[in-house]
Amino acid sequence: MIGRLTGTLAEKTPPQLLIDVGGVGYVVDVPMSSFYNLPGLGEKVTLLTHFVVREDAQVLFGFLTHDERAT
Numbered sequence: 001m002i003g004r005l006t007g008t009l010a011e012k013t014p015p016q017l018l019i020d021v022g023g024v025g026y027v028v029d030v031p032m033s034s035f036y037n038l039p040g041l042g043e044k045v046t047l048l049t050h051f052v053v054r055e056d057a058q059v060l061f062g063f064l065t066h067d068e069r070a071t
Helices: 066-070
Strands: 004-013 016-021 024-029 044-053 058-063
Touching (some): 004 024, 016 044, 058 066
Parallel strands (some): 024 058
Antiparallel strands (some): 004 016, 016 024, 044 058
């Protein structure tokens, strides 16, 4: 499981982000409450994550706080 990502914010297109972590780009869906509080492009970001595997998709969700991830 992927529990946390720390890397460089490479792209922001609501509701998705592209986070560069050591040369690997992770596409992460975030709620708008997290999106509005993100740093600028090219800056370091840390997201708590929740990875969902379904029959038709694999989605990585990211959150800035523990409270957001818990709800």
